Amino acid sequence: MKKSNVVQPYDLESINIKNWVTKSNILIESxxxxxxxxxxxxxxMASKVQPNDETLKTYRFRAKDFIEIVGNKKGTGFYSxxxxxxxxxxxxxxxxxxxxxxxxxxxVITSIYEENEGYITLQFHPSLKYxxxxxxxxxxxxxxxxxxxxxxxxSIRIYELLKQYERLRKRELSxxxxxxxxxIEPTKYKQYGHFKSKVLAVAQKExxxxxDIHFEFVEIxxxxxxxxxxxIITSSSKETKLKSTQSSLDLLDNEKENGLYHDLVSxxxxxxxxxxxxxxxxxxxxxxxVKYTQGRLVIGDITHPHSYVIxxxxxxxxxxxxxxxxxxxxxxxxxxxVPDFMIxxxxxxxxxxxxxLKEKQELFYKExxxxxxxxxxxxxxxxLRKMLVLNSEEPNQEELRKAQESxxxxxxxxxxxxxxxxxxxxxxxxxxxxxxxxxxxxIYRTFLHKQV
Numbered sequence: 001m002k003k004s005n006v007v008q009p010y011d012l013e014s015i016n017i018k019n020w021v022t023k024s025n026i027l028i029e030s031x032x033x034x035x036x037x038x039x040x041x042x043x044x045m046a047s048k049v050q051p052n053d054e055t056l057k058t059y060r061f062r063a064k065d066f067i068e069i070v071g072n073k074k075g076t077g078f079y080s081x082x083x084x085x086x087x088x089x090x091x092x093x094x095x096x097x098x099x100x101x102x103x104x105x106x107x108v109i110t111s112i113y114e115e116n117e118g119y120i121t122l123q124f125h126p127s128l129k130y131x132x133x134x135x136x137x138x139x140x141x142x143x144x145x146x147x148x149x150x151x152x153x154x155s156i157r158i159y160e161l162l163k164q165y166e167r168l169r170k171r172e173l174s175x176x177x178x179x180x181x182x183x184i185e186p187t188k189y190k191q192y193g194h195f196k197s198k199v200l201a202v203a204q205k206e207x208x209x210x211x212d213i214h215f216e217f218v219e220i221x222x223x224x225x226x227x228x229x230x231x232i233i234t235s236s237s238k239e240t241k242l243k244s245t246q247s248s249l250d251l252l253d254n255e256k257e258n259g260l261y262h263d264l265v266s267x268x269x270x271x272x273x274x275x276x277x278x279x280x281x282x283x284x285x286x287x288x289x290v291k292y293t294q295g296r297l298v299i300g301d302i303t304h305p306h307s308y309v310i311x312x313x314x315x316x317x318x319x320x321x322x323x324x325x326x327x328x329x330x331x332x333x334x335x336x337x338v339p340d341f342m343i344x345x346x347x348x349x350x351x352x353x354x355x356x357l358k359e360k361q362e363l364f365y366k367e368x369x370x371x372x373x374x375x376x377x378x379x380x381x382x383x384l385r386k387m388l389v390l391n392s393e394e395p396n397q398e399e400l401r402k403a404q405e406s407x408x409x410x411x412x413x414x415x416x417x418x419x420x421x422x423x424x425x426x427x428x429x430x431x432x433x434x435x436x437x438x439x440x441x442x443i444y445r446t447f448l449h450k451q452v
Contacts, residue, residue, distance in 0.1 A: 015047075015065045016047070020047065020143055027132075032107075036151065036152070039156050041086070044069070045124060049132045055126070056129050059122055061121075079118070086113045090106060094106075096131075105127050107124065109125045110123035142163050146210070150207070157182050158199075166233055166235060169233050171233065172220070173229055175227060182199070200217060200229070211236065212235065213235055216358045218365075219365075222371070260283065263290045264309065267297075267305040267306055268305055270306075277310065289316065289317060293308055361425045364421055364422065364425040368418070371430070374418070381407075408443060412443065
């Protein structure tokens with residue numbers, strides 16, 4: 001007898017948009033180029049994967065269920081279009097870069113379209129198992145309904161990249177990184193204006209209106225050119241999805257503790273070390289020393305944060321540092337008259353209090369310009385202070401020294417005002433390496449040391 005060609009009768013799978021999609025962050029930050037419908041089909045497959053599955057199963061769906069979820073394509077027969085997508089999925093490549101190695105995987109190992117029956121049979125490639133199953137850390141979860149009806153491939157990818165950082169509420173990506181994650185060709189949207197209108201603006205409108213997160217973005221410039229985007233992320237829903245995710249995956253059951261876990265991972269601490277720290281020390285002690293380490297890292301004081309933060313927690317460096325500051329208060333400095341343009345008016349401060357976060361950020365960049373313009377103003381303030389302090393046309397060494405000290409204090413004062421304005425606008429502090437002027441760079445390094 002001839003062998004039957006009938007496809008193995010896998011159980012039919014229903015499509016529930018309330019199902020959760022859970023992916024490794026490695027997958028979220030990988031490079032791949034898929035069409036909108038290809039992404040939707042793979043997301044529906046991912047929503048069927050359960051945390052307790054031992055392998056990536058084969059799933060069989062009704063074609064009409066896909067049509068009801070993702071809609072029909074105008075001007076074409078959806079069934080023939082769906083058949084084309086399913087048959088083409090096996091040729092789609094996923095590129096993963098890990099530990100200096102680049103690996104290419106096929107997304108699916110099985111893709112069958114049963115034309116007469118109207119069924120689709122799909123299975124992820126077994127090599128992708130570690131990206132979907134047995135995830136203990138560095139993963140992101142969200143409900144299928146948040147992405148399956150987004151109408152832009154870029155919206156789906158940006159949603160995942162921001163959802164990954166929802167707990168941190170901010171994510172900064174260079175345009176180069178963002179284009180890489182979104183698999184945008186070098187010749188496409190070369191002008192930032194086009195990229196902003198075709199990618200960022202579209203994703204912002206869709207994500208803010210259709211998903212459980214909301215985002216604004218700030219353009220970060222190098223000179224006059226936009227080089228990075230800082231995303232400000234907020235949760236749209238009142239009930240956090242994170243709790244459900246943690247419960248279903250049997251992870252840490254305390255939100256604050258999970259936030260600390262993420263912070264420690266970002267500093268390079270190994271999972272087994274994190275579990276020991278969180279069980280051995282009080283949460284408050286861990287939290288303040290994580291923040292203390294992050295501050296030291298910003299100013300370039302430490303090179304091995306993973307080991308430094310453990311020592312900081314053990315010896316409570318943050319508490320020791322705070323007690324030292326209280327025991328040795330800073331000397332009061334003599335107030336001096338300065339020109340009107342060097343101080344903020346009370347009326348302006350009151351006006352700032354009524355602005356939204358986005359308006360504050362736009363106002364900050366409008367008033368302060370780019371890094372080069374900020375440095376130029378600092379140098380002008382420095383020179384002006386010297387002129388105000390010097391009393392003779394031929395000053396001696398002591399007078400020059402006092403004038404220089406006063407000029408440095410003026411620069412520090414303006415750096416402090418700049419930091420406060422950035423904090424009010426929800427912006428990160430400037431980095432030491434942002435300063436091109438060597439003298440200003442060293443003054444800023446000293447300034448940051450005092451902040452920590």
